[in-house]
Amino acid sequence: xxxxxxxxxxxxxxxxxxxxxxxxxREIRKGKLLCGERLPSTRSLAxxxxxxxxxxxxxxxxxxSEGYIEAxxxxxxxxxxxxxxxxxxxxxxQTVMSxxxxxxxxxxxxxxHSVELGSFPFGTWKKITKNTLIDDRKExxxxxxxxxxxxxxNTISRYLHASRGVNCTPEQIIIGAGNDYLxxxxxxxxxxxxxxxxxxxxxKRAYRILQSFSYDVKTIGMDLSGMRVDELECSGAELAYxxxxxxxxxxxxMPIGRRLELLRWAAEKEERYLIEDDYDSEFRYRxxxxxxxxxxxxxxxxxxxxxxxxxxxxxxxxxxxxxxxxLLAEYRKHCTFFSSTVSRIDQSVLNEFIRDxxxxxxxxxxxxxxxxxxxxxxxxxRNMLHHVKISGENAGLHLLLHYQGERSEQExxxxxxxxxxxxxxxxxxxxxxLPESRKPTLILGYAGLSEERIEEGIRxxxxxx
Amino acid sequence: xxxxxxxxxxxxxxxxxxxxxxxxxREIRKGKLLCGERLPSTRSLAxxxxxxxxxxxxxxxxxxSEGYIEAxxxxxxxxxxxxxxxxxxxxxxQTVMSxxxxxxxxxxxxxxHSVELGSFPFGTWKKITKNTLIDDRKExxxxxxxxxxxxxxNTISRYLHASRGVNCTPEQIIIGAGNDYLxxxxxxxxxxxxxxxxxxxxxKRAYRILQSFSYDVKTIGMDLSGMRVDELECSGAELAYxxxxxxxxxxxxMPIGRRLELLRWAAEKEERYLIEDDYDSEFRYRxxxxxxxxxxxxxxxxxxxxxxxxxxxxxxxxxxxxxxxxLLAEYRKHCTFFSSTVSRIDQSVLNEFIRDxxxxxxxxxxxxxxxxxxxxxxxxxRNMLHHVKISGENAGLHLLLHYQGERSEQExxxxxxxxxxxxxxxxxxxxxxLPESRKPTLILGYAGLSEERIEEGIRxxxxxx
Numbered sequence: 058x059x060x061x062x063x064x065x066x067x068x069x070x071x072x073x074x075x076x077x078x079x080x081x082x083r084e085i086r087k088g089k090l091l092c093g094e095r096l097p098s099t100r101s102l103a104x105x106x107x108x109x110x111x112x113x114x115x116x117x118x119x120x121x122s123e124g125y126i127e128a129x130x131x132x133x134x135x136x137x138x139x140x141x142x143x144x145x146x147x148x149x150x151q152t153v154m155s156x157x158x159x160x161x162x163x164x165x166x167x168x169x170h171s172v173e174l175g176s177f178p179f180g181t182w183k184k185i186t187k188n189t190l191i192d193d194r195k196e197x198x199x200x201x202x203x204x205x206x207x208x209x210x211n212t213i214s215r216y217l218h219a220s221r222g223v224n225c226t227p228e229q230i231i232i233g234a235g236n237d238y239l240x241x242x243x244x245x246x247x248x249x250x251x252x253x254x255x256x257x258x259x260x261k262r263a264y265r266i267l268q269s270f271s272y273d274v275k276t277i278g279m280d281l282s283g284m285r286v287d288e289l290e291c292s293g294a295e296l297a298y299x300x301x302x303x304x305x306x307x308x309x310x311m312p313i314g315r316r317l318e319l320l321r322w323a324a325e326k327e328e329r330y331l332i333e334d335d336y337d338s339e340f341r342y343r344x345x346x347x348x349x350x351x352x353x354x355x356x357x358x359x360x361x362x363x364x365x366x367x368x369x370x371x372x373x374x375x376x377x378x379x380x381x382x383x384l385l386a387e388y389r390k391h392c393t394f395f396s397s398t399v400s401r402i403d404q405s406v407l408n409e410f411i412r413d414x415x416x417x418x419x420x421x422x423x424x425x426x427x428x429x430x431x432x433x434x435x436x437x438x439r440n441m442l443h444h445v446k447i448s449g450e451n452a453g454l455h456l457l458l459h460y461q462g463e464r465s466e467q468e469x470x471x472x473x474x475x476x477x478x479x480x481x482x483x484x485x486x487x488x489x490x491l492p493e494s495r496k497p498t499l500i501l502g503y504a505g506l507s508e509e510r511i512e513e514g515i516r517x518x519x520x521x522x
Numbered sequence: 523x524x525x526x527x528x529x530x531x532x533x534x535x536x537x538x539x540x541x542x543x544x545x546x547x548r549e550i551r552k553g554k555l556l557c558g559e560r561l562p563s564t565r566s567l568a569x570x571x572x573x574x575x576x577x578x579x580x581x582x583x584x585x586x587s588e589g590y591i592e593a594x595x596x597x598x599x600x601x602x603x604x605x606x607x608x609x610x611x612x613x614x615x616q617t618v619m620s621x622x623x624x625x626x627x628x629x630x631x632x633x634x635h636s637v638e639l640g641s642f643p644f645g646t647w648k649k650i651t652k653n654t655l656i657d658d659r660k661e662x663x664x665x666x667x668x669x670x671x672x673x674x675x676n677t678i679s680r681y682l683h684a685s686r687g688v689n690c691t692p693e694q695i696i697i698g699a700g701n702d703y704l705x706x707x708x709x710x711x712x713x714x715x716x717x718x719x720x721x722x723x724x725x726k727r728a729y730r731i732l733q734s735f736s737y738d739v740k741t742i743g744m745d746l747s748g749m750r751v752d753e754l755e756c757s758g759a760e761l762a763y764x765x766x767x768x769x770x771x772x773x774x775x776m777p778i779g780r781r782l783e784l785l786r787w788a789a790e791k792e793e794r795y796l797i798e799d800d801y802d803s804e805f806r807y808r809x810x811x812x813x814x815x816x817x818x819x820x821x822x823x824x825x826x827x828x829x830x831x832x833x834x835x836x837x838x839x840x841x842x843x844x845x846x847x848x849l850l851a852e853y854r855k856h857c858t859f860f861s862s863t864v865s866r867i868d869q870s871v872l873n874e875f876i877r878d879x880x881x882x883x884x885x886x887x888x889x890x891x892x893x894x895x896x897x898x899x900x901x902x903x904r905n906m907l908h909h910v911k912i913s914g915e916n917a918g919l920h921l922l923l924h925y926q927g928e929r930s931e932q933e934x935x936x937x938x939x940x941x942x943x944x945x946x947x948x949x950x951x952x953x954x955x956l957p958e959s960r961k962p963t964l965i966l967g968y969a970g971l972s973e974e975r976i977e978e979g980i981r982x983x984x985x986x987x
Contacts, residue, residue, distance in 0.1 A: 075810065119809035122916075124747065124777015137779050174660040183655040190648040195639040200836035234699040234839070234863035241706050245734045265859045269710045282589065312589015314602055344584035345540065371665035372866035374699070394730045398699035398863055401837035451587075 073108050077116035085125050085136055096126060096134040163479035165514030169306065169455035171505025173426055177370050178419050185409045189402055201401045203393050205232025205377075209408040213377050216411060221338060222352030223361055225379045231388070234374040234398035236334070236364055237266055242395060243332070243360060243378065244270045246388045247296070254294035256284045258486035260305040263298055263334065272296075276488045279304075283311040286318045295329045297322075301350045302338040306486045306500050308449015308457060316350050323358035330384070335363040337453040339420055342428045347452075357381035365407065367454075368420060375399055375407055427454060430503040430511060437515035438501075442522050454504040457483065459496055462522065466497040472521035478514050530571060538573050542581035550590050550601055561591060561599040628944035630979030634771065634920035636970025638891055642835045643884050650874045654867055666866045668858050670697025670842075674873040678842050681876060686803060687817030688826055690844045696853070699839040699863035701799070701829055702731055707860060708797070708825065708843065709735045711853045712761070719759035721749045723951035725770040728763055728799065737761075741953045744769075748776040751783045760794045762787075766815040767803040771951045771965050773914015773922060781815050788823035795849070800828040802918040804885055807893045812917075822846035830872065832919075833885060840864055840872055892919060895968040895976060902980035903966075907987050919969040922948065924961055927987065931962040937986035943979050 084090045096102075099117060103110040117134055120126045126134050189197070204210065210227035217223035233239040240263070253267045257276035267274045275292040277284050284299055299319065301311035311319075323329040333350045341347065351361040361379040366372075380388060410416050435450055444462040449455070460469065466482035473480045483498035484491055503511055530541055549555045561567075564582060568575040582599055585591045591599050654662070669675065675692035682688035698704040705728070718732045722741035732739050740757040742749050749764055764784065766776035776784075788794040798815045806812065816826040829841040845853060875881050900915055909927040914920070925934065931947035938945045948963035949956055968976055 078810070115809060122775050122809055123812055124775075124779050124781070137777065174663045177660065177663050179655050183652060186651050186655070187648060190644050190651070195642065198639045198642045198835035198837045200831070234703070235861050237860045238699070238703060238706075238863050241703075241710075245706075262859050269856070310587050310589075312602065314589050316589075344580060344587055345543070347588055366665070370663035372663045374861075374863055374865050391734070394727050395702045396700050396839075398703050398839055400839045400865070400868055403865055403868065 072112075072115075074112045074115035074119070077102075077106070077108075077113060078119045081116065081120055082123075082125055085120075090136050092136055092138045094136045095132075096136065098133055163474070164477045165510055165517065166479040166505065167455075167481065167501040167503065167514065168479065168505060169481060169500050169502030171502055172367060172371060172454070173423065173504055174370065176419075176423060176426060178415060181410065181415045181419075182406065185406050185413075185415075186402070189405045189409070197401050197405060199401075201397050201404070203395060203397050204228075204230065205397055205399060206401060206404045206408070209404045210377075212408050212411050216416075217349075217361075217363070217377075217379070220346060221335060221363075222348035223379060224352060224354075225361075229379050229382070229385055231378045231380065232397065232399055232404065233376055233378065235366065236362055236376045237262070238398055239362055239376050239378040240266050240332075242392065245392050245395070246380070246384055247330075248387060248391060249328075251296040252292070252294045254284070254289055254292055254297040255488070256299060256304060257488050258306055258483060259298075259488065260300065260334070260336070261486060261488075264488060267298065278492075279307065279309065281309065282315040283309050284315070284319065286315070286322055289319075289322060295326065296332065297330075298332045298334065299350070300334045300336050302335055302347050303341075303449075303453040305336060305453075306449075306455070306457065306483055308453060308455070310347055310452065311350070313353070316353055319350070320354055320356065320358060324356040329358065330360055330381075331358055332360045332362060335361060337367060338363070339368045340424060340427055340454060341452045342424070342431055343451045351379060354381075357383055360384065368423065369407075369410075369416070373403070373407070375403065427504055430506065430508060431456070433508040433511050434501060434503045434515070437512050441515050441519040443519075444522065455500055455502040458499040458501060460499065460522065461496065464497065464522075466499070469497060469499065469521060473518055476517040476520060478517050480518065530573070537577075537580075539577045539580035539584075542567075542571070542573075542578060543584045546581065546585055547588075547590055555601050557601050557603045559601045560597075561601065563598055628939070629942045630975055630982065631944040631970065632920075632946065632966040632968065632979065633944065633970060634946060634965050634967030636967055637832060637836060637919070638888065638969055639835065641884075641888060641891060643880060646880045646884075647871065647875065650871045650878075650880075651867070654870045654874070662866050662870060664866075666862050666869070668860060668862050669693075669695065670862055670864060671866060671869045671873070674869045675842075677873050677876050681881075682814075682826075682828070682842075682844070685811060686800060686828075687813035688844060689817060689819075690826075694845050694847070694850055696843045696845065697862065697864055697869065698841055698843065700831065701827055701841045702727070703863055704827055704841050704843040705731050705797075707857065710857050710860070711845070711849055712795075713852060713856060714793075716761040717757070717759045719749070719754055719757055719762040720953070721764060721769060722953050723771055723948060724763075724953065725765065725799070725801070726951060726953075729953060732763065743957075744772065744774065746774065747780040748774050749780075749784070751780070751787055754784075754787060760791065761797065762795075763797045763799065764815070765799045765801050767800055767812050768806075768914075768918040770801060770918075771914075771920070771922065771948055773918060773920070775812055775917065776815070778818070781818055784815070785819055785821065785823060789821040794823065795825055795846075796823055797825045797827060800826060802832060803828070804833045805889060805892055805919060806917045807889070807896055808916045816844060819846075822848055825849065833888065834872075834875075834881070838868070838872070840868065892969055895971065895973060896921075898973040899966060899968045899976050899980070902977050906980050906984040908984075909987065920965055920967040923964040923966060925964065925987065926961065929962065929987075931964070934962060934964065934986060938983055941982040941985060943982050945983065 099110055099113040103113045121128060125137055127137050128134055207227060209232060210230040213230055214225050214227045233242060250272060252273040254275045254277045255264050256279050275294050277288045277292060283304060289297060301316060303310060319331055323331050335349055349361060351359040358381060364376040366374060435447060438447055444460060446459040447456055449457045466484055470480055470482055481500040483500055530538055564575055564578040568578045586593060590602055592602050593599055672692060674697060675695040678695055679690050679692045698707060715737060717738040719740045719742045720729050721744050729739060740759050742753045742757060748769060754762060766781060768775060784796060788796050800814055814826060816824040823846060826844040831838055900912060903912055909925060911924040912921055914922045931949055935945055935947055946965040948965055
């Protein structure tokens with residue numbers, strides 16, 4: 058017992074029992090108290106240390122719980138056999154987040170993925186949130202339905218029908234925290250390894266996600282109507298990822314004929330499906346919105362995916378997926394144990410936001426802002442740039458500049474960067490080899506730039522083009 | 523032209539151009555206007571219909587965009603070749619969400635997965651949210667870091683170190699919308715098909731998730747220290763899912779010796795890992811918290827997963843995963859394109875909630891509430907029930923009743939249900955065949971029931987036990 062040099066310090070703030078516990082644990086870890094060694098009884102240790110017996114009881118209890126000592130009935134406490142104790146690692150110093158992760162900031166960044174953040178309807182969102190966080194609605198804090206709250210799904214199904222012609226019941230909708238997550242869930246619902254097809258060029262993120270599923274991913278060429286169905290047929294793919302409303306990056310709107318061809322292809326075999334990413338579909342500046350591909354699907358072949366992140370704010374992680382009946386049955390059979398990924402508070406706020414018309418008002422406001430930026434960009438390009446043709450305009454949040462001059466895409470990007478202008482080459486959207494005889498093509502997004510910035514950006518670009 | 527019986531109705535609310543567009547689209551879909559047929563020129567149709575030419579332009583423009591007609595230079599507009607038009611489906615009637623999905627409600631439901639919802643700190647959460655939604659913080663509405671906001675990761679790493687002994691930098695943390703999502707992401711990070719091991723009995727949801735990865739999932743028997751490492755060794759598994767702090771459902775706290783054995787097993791091969799689900803670890807009613815398994819890991823073998831959903835509210839979908847260095851490198855190489863699944867607003871609110879001490883206060887309050895319920899349940903069982911032994915107490919949100927009498931688990935559950943009491947049999951947590959000579963064991967969760975309900979529930983249960 059005299060070996061137990063426990064220096065108790067009743068003034069040091071820690072409980073006495075913790076000091077005893079800490080000391081003994083340390084001694085065991087250091088091998089000073091050996092396996093099988095009998096510890097003093099609680100009574101004798103309490104007397105020795107001049108503390109109450111319950112204090113020693115607490116310390117021994119903790120050591121017991123963590124498996125350092127064991128109690129042998131009628132015999133007392135013994136140090137456990139612990140084969141080789143690893144030393145506890147010390148906490149590494151708090152490292153500051155690496156700033157290198159951040160990219161260089163350009164004053165004139167024509168990123169096609171930017172959006173206008175200043176127009177987020179703070180006031181409305183705040184008011185709805187306040188009304189949502191009310192004490193007597195405590196059911197809202199329980200885990201919700203795995204597909205998302207029925208009220209929000211009901212609202213979304215009506216919104217999708219009215220705005221996109223999507224035909225679905227609320228039961229077919231799954232709400233999830235972003236398109237990436239919904240695709241991961243879809244992988245589980247489909248439940249087998251697919252050969253999948255993407256348009257080429259395409260939205261690289263979607264390509265990478267499909268690849269991460271260890272799917273065999275084929276790239277399919279496009280003509281002016283979009284994905285070529287003859288190539289798709291030959292590819293062996295059974296799942297095709299398409300963006301019919303406004304393809305990224307080409308801006309192609311898939312005509313009804315090609316849509317029906319795709320639907321016919323899908324209807325030929327039971328396991329074939331089309332994933333429709335209805336990307337940017339809220340924004341169309343001429344004419345009525347183009348209906349979704351899902352609207353023309355009578356055979357239950359289209360998996361429709363859309364998001365509120367683009368139209369409201371990227372930080373709001375709420376997307377939706379509409380499953381055809383057959384996949385809904387698969388989901389119900391195999392996947393309902395995956396919990397919903399969206400906070401019910403957020404679901405409730407979004408539901409109110411759509412129902413009381415605030416979403417419609419916000420969309421109208423954003424359409425106007427984006428249309429002005431779009432028109433400003435088109436005019437600036439027409440007036441200031443030579444040797445270029447514009448395509449993919451009138452919808453979405455970016456357009457294409459087809460360059461007819463002598464410089465390469467990389468050269469143009471480099472020259473623009475020297476003037477503080479960031480532009481994006483379409484080459485980056487291609488998978489594999491670039492088509493031969495491709496002319497340099499630039500992707501210009503305008504959603505994140507004011508009209509002044511757009512004009513000045515194009516002015517600077519005109520120096521190098 | 524006289525065939526074009528477009529009944530324009532300038533009073534019916536729709537734009538004139540939409541009426542023209544609708545009419546023509548319908549005629550094409552019905553096959554009344556045939557492929558290759560030339561349409562009237564915009565000028566002549568405008569004259570015929572007595573509308574402005576720009577109205578007809580708009581209608582034709584929309585038909586062009588959707589691919590119903592095409593423009594042949596210098597010749598006019600022609601109906602496109604559309605091989606077989608599917609009829610648009612009519613929107614099915616809005617079906618009311620099936621109520622059958624809801625389970626029968628028991629007044630005395632001892633579910634181990636319930637939590638107390640009435641104690642959610644509405645006021646604080648509302649106040650922080652209000653301060654977060656401020657107009658000049660518009661960067662908060664942009665898409666955030668894929669791993670989650672650095673500030674919140676910093677806060678979480680400090681919290682985990684202080685409360686669970688977890689050693690990690692903020693860079694090692696990934697924030698995600700729930701444990702299920704983080705496991706799905708982990709599948710992508712690990713990047714290969716694993717043979718995985720789970721304790722038996724275990725938390726079925728985790729088992730199902732691992733199965734959905736098409737992993738080969740082995741079940742490993744447990745002794746009083748938890749997962750048997752000898753069985754694990756023989757199973758061929760390279761990935762083990764464990765709950766060392768308070769195993770579900772047994773309530774076993776894994777002693778340090780077994781922890782080190784597991785860590786040694788993992789250190790033997792490069793691809794071996796342990797997934798530590800630090801489930802319910804916030805709640806411990808005797809002694810100090812048991813440190814995490816990760817705290818003893820010096821070889822970078824533990825993937826640590828925890829959640830705020832249980833401690834704050836299930837509707838708050840925020841979990842975290844701590845990756846060992848080697849897997850962090852894999853994540854950075856292959857998986858950073860997956861966008862964050864948690865709204866930045868929510869991340870910011872949670873960060874404030876932890877930093878200003880509200881989380882600590884909330885936890886202390888919940889620990890007190892749950893400890894009272896725990897003590898009440900233990901006392902009620904000891905006083906009112908015969909032929910039972912209690913185990914797994916002193917931590918978490920449930921305990922086990924080992925029944926020594928003659929009835930079967932199913933009989934007890936049925937009898938209790940007749941008295942409005944829902945209890946859960948441990949058999950359900952087993953995968954595969956039940957061990958022979960198992961005595962009926964009941965899982966009693968107490969977090970969702972008031973002390974009065976607990977007492978009355980046990981009183982009713984005592985009638986059948």
